[in-house]
Amino acid sequence: MTLVAVVTAVVTEYLIEKLLNKPVTIKDWSAVVTGMLLAYNLPPEVPLWIPIIGSVFAIAIVKQAFGGLGFNPVNPALAARALLLASWPIHVTVFNTPPRGGTLSGIDIITSATPLNVMKQSLQVLKNVDAYSIDKVNKASEAIIQLHASYGNLFWGKVGGCIGETSAFLLLLGAAFLLYRHIIGWHIPLSYIATVAVLTWIFGGSNGLFSGDPTFHVLAGGLILGAFFMATDMVTSPLTPKACIWFGIGCGVITTVIRLIGGYPEGVSYSILLMNLVTPLLNRLRPKAFGERK
Amino acid sequence: MLGIRRRTFAGGVYPPEEKSHTEKKPIEEMPPPTTVVIPLQQHIGAPSEPIVKQGDQVRIGDRLSEPQGFVSVPVHASVSGTVQKIAPLPHPLGDQMLAIVIENDGQDTVTDAIKPDENYLALTPDEMRQKIKEAGIAGMGGATFPTHVKLSPPESKPIDILILNGAECEPYLTADHRLMLEYSQDIFNGLKIFQKILNVKKTYIAIEKNKPDAIRKMEEIAQGDKEVEVIGLKVKYPQGAEKQLIKAITGREVPTGGLPMDVGCLVQNVGTAKAVFDALRWGKPLYQRVITVSGPGIQKPKNLLVRIGTPFKDVIAFCGGYTETANKLVMGGPMMGLSQYTDEVPVIKGTSGIVVLDGKTSPTVEPSPCIGCGRCILTCPMGLVPTTIAQYVEAKNYEMAKKWNALDCIECGACTFVCPAKRPLLQSIRLGKYKIQTLNKKAG
Numbered sequence: 001m002t003l004v005a006v007v008t009a010v011v012t013e014y015l016i017e018k019l020l021n022k023p024v025t026i027k028d029w030s031a032v033v034t035g036m037l038l039a040y041n042l043p044p045e046v047p048l049w050i051p052i053i054g055s056v057f058a059i060a061i062v063k064q065a066f067g068g069l070g071f072n073p074v075n076p077a078l079a080a081r082a083l084l085l086a087s088w089p090i091h092v093t094v095f096n097t098p099p100r101g102g103t104l105s106g107i108d109i110i111t112s113a114t115p116l117n118v119m120k121q122s123l124q125v126l127k128n129v130d131a132y133s134i135d136k137v138n139k140a141s142e143a144i145i146q147l148h149a150s151y152g153n154l155f156w157g158k159v160g161g162c163i164g165e166t167s168a169f170l171l172l173l174g175a176a177f178l179l180y181r182h183i184i185g186w187h188i189p190l191s192y193i194a195t196v197a198v199l200t201w202i203f204g205g206s207n208g209l210f211s212g213d214p215t216f217h218v219l220a221g222g223l224i225l226g227a228f229f230m231a232t233d234m235v236t237s238p239l240t241p242k243a244c245i246w247f248g249i250g251c252g253v254i255t256t257v258i259r260l261i262g263g264y265p266e267g268v269s270y271s272i273l274l275m276n277l278v279t280p281l282l283n284r285l286r287p288k289a290f291g292e293r294k
Numbered sequence: 295m296l297g298i299r300r301r302t303f304a305g306g307v308y309p310p311e312e313k314s315h316t317e318k319k320p321i322e323e324m325p326p327p328t329t330v331v332i333p334l335q336q337h338i339g340a341p342s343e344p345i346v347k348q349g350d351q352v353r354i355g356d357r358l359s360e361p362q363g364f365v366s367v368p369v370h371a372s373v374s375g376t377v378q379k380i381a382p383l384p385h386p387l388g389d390q391m392l393a394i395v396i397e398n399d400g401q402d403t404v405t406d407a408i409k410p411d412e413n414y415l416a417l418t419p420d421e422m423r424q425k426i427k428e429a430g431i432a433g434m435g436g437a438t439f440p441t442h443v444k445l446s447p448p449e450s451k452p453i454d455i456l457i458l459n460g461a462e463c464e465p466y467l468t469a470d471h472r473l474m475l476e477y478s479q480d481i482f483n484g485l486k487i488f489q490k491i492l493n494v495k496k497t498y499i500a501i502e503k504n505k506p507d508a509i510r511k512m513e514e515i516a517q518g519d520k521e522v523e524v525i526g527l528k529v530k531y532p533q534g535a536e537k538q539l540i541k542a543i544t545g546r547e548v549p550t551g552g553l554p555m556d557v558g559c560l561v562q563n564v565g566t567a568k569a570v571f572d573a574l575r576w577g578k579p580l581y582q583r584v585i586t587v588s589g590p591g592i593q594k595p596k597n598l599l600v601r602i603g604t605p606f607k608d609v610i611a612f613c614g615g616y617t618e619t620a621n622k623l624v625m626g627g628p629m630m631g632l633s634q635y636t637d638e639v640p641v642i643k644g645t646s647g648i649v650v651l652d653g654k655t656s657p658t659v660e661p662s663p664c665i666g667c668g669r670c671i672l673t674c675p676m677g678l679v680p681t682t683i684a685q686y687v688e689a690k691n692y693e694m695a696k697k698w699n700a701l702d703c704i705e706c707g708a709c710t711f712v713c714p715a716k717r718p719l720l721q722s723i724r725l726g727k728y729k730i731q732t733l734n735k736k737a738g
Contacts, residue, residue, distance in 0.1 A: 293549065
């Protein structure tokens with residue numbers, strides 16, 4: 001499926017640039033990255049037409065319509081995911097593949113088996129104990145306990161989720177490489193993840209403030225994928241280190257709000273998209289020049 | 295940062311040093327060429343006016359022109375012979391400029407105006423400044439600001455720190471390096487003259503750490519002198535830029551739009567120190583200088599003592615000529631130097647080197663759109679946002695370019711060096727600075 005997404009992205013880029021008589025830029029690998037990132041944001045077993053539509057949308061509408069590489073206001077892969085999520089929510093959020101070695105099944109109220117979903121719905125049950133049967137409450141608290149015991153699975157990827165979001169370990173390995181090569185900076189991922197960790201620790205628990213589980217929130221869902229590989233997209237993130245930190249904090253706040261309060265279990269992609277739109281504003285923050293007194 | 299003073303500045307880049315081609319080669323004296331071309335302006339300020347005419351006989355060291363005003367210096371004959379013509383000719387800083395062409399008679403007769411003076415230290419500061427001006431000395435690091443002007447700070451701006459700049463952070467160039475090794479005593483004597491003129495005690499000799507032999511040599515010379523300290527600096531471009539140098543050594547930041555004297559500092563190049571010593575001790579005007587001729591486009595890279603006015607093509611011929619792959623001729627180093635369209639241009643007072651690059655070191659590139667990676671911002675030693683300024687300039691919005699401190703740009707080229715999209719950032723910013731300045735003049 002990754003291959004399908006990549007090939008579609010590259011072919012779309014090629015066709016559009018040919019049609020518009022522009023120099024063909026498929027050699028810069030940016031379409032390949034877009035295709036890959038889109039695929040990583042989808043469940044493993046979606047029908048193949050889903051990534052095809054996503055890739056065409058990402059390249060044709062989000063990227064080329066704005067003038068190609070360097071001019072797109074938002075991350076093409078994420079915009080495409082948002083489109084797919086809005087248009088075919090069932091296909092994009094149902095995870096049928098049983099997680100190998102997973103321990104996260106057994107709750108009847110959930111429709112899909114991502115850890116974040118389990119967490120969200122279990123917490124909902126626990127917060128309104130009166131509204132649910134004792135059986136459900138018990139199951140929910142059991143699920144929470146299981147989640148707390150499942151860091152290892154989250155870390156190594158033995159859980160349900162999109163292709164590219166399950167194994168924190170492998171993601172961090174890739175991120176370390178990008179950081180080492182100075183392709184991405186540390187400002188966005190660090191401020192993003194730290195913000196999510198702090199906010200979920202304060203507000204994420206069922207026993208009042210400071211009872212949340214930051215480790216879980218950092219490892220679960222698409223946070224690590226998003227923070228290291230998507231929020232750091234150069235075109236759609238701010239220029240200066242300081243603005244990048246604000247960008248990361250903004251992403252973190254929106255992600256936490258969506259995860260804890262919003263209707264979706266996961267908020268990484270929307271928060272990055274929203275902050276992408278704030279980037280031009282952040283780019284108006286002029287850093288202090290050498291010898292300047294402010 | 296963190297209370298520890300690091301001997302460097304924020305930002306900067308690490309281009310390949312490429313100094314090994316010439317750093318071990320002693321300075322060689324190049325025989326004078328058959329004709330020299332001496333532009334009437336080789337300094338920042340008003341051009342000087344010729345006082346010789348076609349057909350006149352001149353000797354080495356004869357003054358050829360009259361400076362116009364305070365910020366101006368004269369030029370001198372660098373060979374003996376006949377004035378062939380005075381005409382506008384290609385100048386290495388661009389465009390054409392009035393120049394005096396002298397045909398060498400091969401005699402090397404020296405003017406009797408050149409008189410040694412053993413007691414030069416007994417001169418008053420004003421006499422010293424006058425002699426420096428008469429010797430035609432302008433900053434030899436490349437900026438060519440008249441030295442006597444720099445040595446005349448207003449009373450409201452007292453100088454308490456003198457810095458002798460031997461950083462030589464440009465790739466390929468080793469002229470200052472060799473000068474420090476071979477003329478360390480002259481340079482030190484020049485430093486003493488600066489101290490006397492400015493009445494400054496604390497002096498630093500700043501050298502990048504990739505020249506350990508020069509650091510040792512200058513330390514030896516300065517031994518026992520408590521006021522002089524030799525400082526090894528981190529090897530990073532542009533470490534030798536005035537403001538960055540001051541920041542690295544003293545921690546002081548020259549305010550935006552200001553000069554080093556605003557923070558009580560004064561920086562002089564080591565080559566200028568030697569020229570000042572030569573002028574006061576030996577009465578020698580500035581008619582020759584040391585340059586580095588290097589790069590993959592040069593057959594035999596060398597450090598040369600050349601007469602001012604020697605055409606580049608003669609210098610290159612003396613270094614074995616061009617290699618087959620040579621494709622770009624630069625005056626100065628590859629980072630800040632100016633590429634030349636002809637090798638007819640002469641060596642001037644600010645020529646620190648001649649570098650010839652090839653297709654590999656100077657490939658033709660096609661710029662692609664900015665992807666906003668921000669690397670230019672991380673490298674800018676002036677804390678600017680090069681890509682934003684360049685975008686404003688490209689949109690002809692000079693007002694905004696100015697607001698984003700375009701005028702603070704020191705034109706080091708670090709941003710353009712790191713840009714993965716190969717955007718001509720420096721070129722745009724330079725154009726912007728020019729436009730802002732002309733608009734300012736119109737308005738004012």
